[in-house]
């Protein structure tokens with residue numbers, strides 16, 4: 731059994747003071763650093779959007795931040811501008827150990843958002859991560875990072891659907907919790923057979 735730690739979006743814009751700050755987002759850094767040595771591989775995702783990304787409320791007339799709109803590929807939350815390519819907010823938290831085997835960037839196409847590390851939000855366009863993990867014989871995944879109810883949950887649900895033994899360690903995750911989205915995400919992950927460790931810190 732080869733196991734990987736997948737560290738989701740531990741970036742400055744998701745930490746306190748950032749453009750899309752997740753409450754307590756910076757508190758995941760220390761536990762994640764401490765976990766790394768227990769894994770055969772450590773992978774990191776980096777939310778990485780062009781400045782005119784279609785998930786930004788600023789790109790839509792008559793729309794406000796956190797509105798839900800219908801995109802050609804399905805419903806999409808409109809976010810504050812965040813994780814713009816090469817900006818300070820897109821950088822990893824400076825204390826995060828970059829003992830990464832792979833950094834996977836996602837959300838870099840203007841037309842489509844990508845919460846999951848495996849598929850963009852149309853749920854069919856692949857990021858290539860499944861092939862990478864298969865090639866390396868990695869079958870067991872632990873997911874941690876930001877945010878529990880968006881990029882962590884979407885990644886974990888796809889991992890379970892693809893047949894990985896998937897665990898989310900909630901002690902090293904923090905949530906945005908938009909209109910009950912955390913409860914929905916936890917329920918969906920439980921139903922999909924994702925193992926949930928620890929409580930929400």
Ligand code: VGL
Pocket residue numbers: 738739744777809845876877878879880881882
């Ligand atoms: C995320 C909203 C927009 C996340 C990324 O990392 O959970 N959430 N982009």
Ligand code: ZN
Pocket residue numbers: 777778779785812813837
């Ligand atoms: Zn994003």
